[in-house]
Amino acid sequence: MTEIDTGRVAARPHRRSDATRTAILVAARERFAADGYDRATIRAIAKAANIDPSMVMRYYGSKEGLYAAALDVDLRLPDPASLDPRDVGRVLVGHFLDLWEENEVLSAMLRVGATHQAGAERMQGVFRDQLLPLARQVCPDPEQAPTRAALIASQVLGLALTRYILRFPPTVALGREEIVEWLGPTVQRYLTAPDPSPHP
Amino acid sequence: MTEIDTGRVAARPHRRSDATRTAILVAARERFAADGYDRATIRAIAKAANIDPSMVMRYYGSKEGLYAAALDVDLRLPDPASLDPRDVGRVLVGHFLDLWEENEVLSAMLRVGATHQAGAERMQGVFRDQLLPLARQVCPDPEQAPTRAALIASQVLGLALTRYILRFPPTVALGREEIVEWLGPTVQRYLTAPDPSPHP
DNA sequence: TCTGTTTGCCAACATACGTTGGCATCACTG
DNA sequence: CAGTGATGCCAACGTATGTTGGCAAACAGA
Structure with a gap:
């Protein structure tokens, strides 16, 4: 009910409250990243965004809605076709490091995922929709892609x-x-080696 | 105030409430492991232990005290001297898997560590006092032990x-x-290989 | 048996939370 | 300029939390 557009097609609703909306999202990521889901209270988020807690409810419906709006992640994984196949491991690790340093979205997702069901499912989604396709494209037997992607995720x-x-x-x-x-x-x-042989 | 012993040296105070005390600890581990620190409420823990919430306060002082009492971990790491040096990696991984499957203490520690400062410090302590000494004993240059132990912990x-x-x-x-x-x-x-050489 | 301590529960406290409804104020449309 | 919707704040609701104090029953030592 809060997200109907203002009349025109879909191009730039240009709401006057856009600044507030993004301020809320920024503060939410900050608090989720620092405190996890439960301790990141709507009141604290609102205070960090310099607005009233009730605005969070008006624009995002509920705390769950705010979480859903604040934490969507695009890993922007490189296209493996454009890489030296023997470099994929190093490039991926460097890329992930950049992502974690770049902003606090990933910290927030991990902190929330550790204690909140919806957060864990969100991380499963990122894994399934972004890392797994890359593995399917690179690893020798695509049938092993889930295992190999999961091992990379673990590390x-x-x-x-x-x-x-x-x-x-x-x-x-x-x-x-x-x-x-x-x-x-x-x-x-994990990505390209043949199956590990059982130990003698 | 609650933990003065009953007079004798230190040998078996034998309090009649011991059953309750351990029931609380068991329930606490269960709830911390399932819900993390904040959502594992004292009321829920007390209900799972079939006692009144106020007993938790009497025996453990506060929620923090309960956490401290419930989650101490002994990894029981094997003595590397008794192992084939080329098998240490596999043995360690198997050992850690057994620990995680054996009970929920480690799950509780990880879930709490992700959102709670004291939990993170508890995990740092386990790492420093138990895994790091093993690395110091096994890896080629003891000066690199912290790095190598940290890498193992990450995986x-x-x-x-x-x-x-x-x-x-x-x-x-x-x-x-x-x-x-x-x-x-x-x-x-991570434990025994020479330093990785910078990539050309 | 009498006395003091331990064990347990109940009721309540102060506080904090997510969430709601109402009421001003501002901006835009006609 | 009148009017309609958006924007923001305030006050409050119901609920849940950690924590406390008191009181009854069970036990232990004399």
């Missing part, structure tokens, strides 16, 4: 968890290049 | 995150042996 999310959420000191101290050199080959192997 | 926690918390379907579908064969070599490399 990349694990690094983000220890570096940006739990803030393990040695992980925080690592430089970008070090991380790329350590994790790149791992991701490369 | 192992990342798997746990995607498998037990976010429940990515492909990760959940993996069998124990598959995980060991995929992650074992990764952990082995």
Whole structure:
């Protein structure tokens, strides 16, 4: 009911409240990233956006609606066809690092995903719609793509968890290049290596 | 005030309330693991333990105190001296999988650590006091132990995150042996491989 | 048996939360 | 300039939370 457009086709409704709306989204990402779902209260978000809590309800319907509007993620994964196949691992790791440093959306998604069902499903969606297709395109047997994409997710999310959420000191101290050199080959192997043979 | 012993040295105070006390701890782990810190309410924990919420306060002082009492973790890491050095990676991965399946303490710690400061510090403590010493003992240059232990933590926690918390379907579908064969070599490399050389 | 402590529950507190409805004010359309 | 909708704030609702104090019953030691 709040999202009907103002009459014209769909081109730039140009609502006077757009500034407020985006201020709310920015503050929401900030609070979700710092505190997770439950402690990121609508009142705190509103205060950070310098508006009244009731505006959040008017523009986004509910806290769940706000979460849904604030946290959609486009990983902007590179097209693997344009890459040296032996470099994919390193490039991916570097790309993910850039994404995590660039803004707090991913931190917010991870913090919320850890305790909130909708957040976990949101992350499953990002995985399924963005990382998995890339794996299907690159890895030798497309039937293994889900497994391989999941392994990559485990390593990349694990690094983000220890570096940006739990803030393990040695992980925080690592430089970008070090991380790329350590994790790149791992991701490369998960993506392109033949099945690991059972141990003797 | 609640934890003074009953007079004797320290040998078995034998309080009649011990059953209640452990029931509270069990219920607390259960709720923390399922809901994280904020949504695991003292009332819900008390209901799961079939006692009154005020008992939780009496025996553990506060919700923070309950968390501190409920979630201490002993990883029981194997002594690397007793292992074939080329098997350490696989053994460690298998051991961590057993720990995660064995009970819900680690799930609780991870869910709480993602949104709660004290939880994150608790995980840092486990890392520092248990995983890092093992790395110091095994990896070639002990000065690199923090980095290498942190890398292992990132991979192992990342798997746990995607498998037990976010429940990515492909990760959940993996069998124990598959995980060991995929992650074992990764952990082995993080632990014992020479520095990765910068890419040309 | 009498006395003091422990165990447990009940009722209540202060606070914080998401959410709602009403009422001004501003901007635009006719 | 009149009027209609959008924008914003205020006050309040119902509910839930962590936490507290008091009181009854069960137990332990003399």
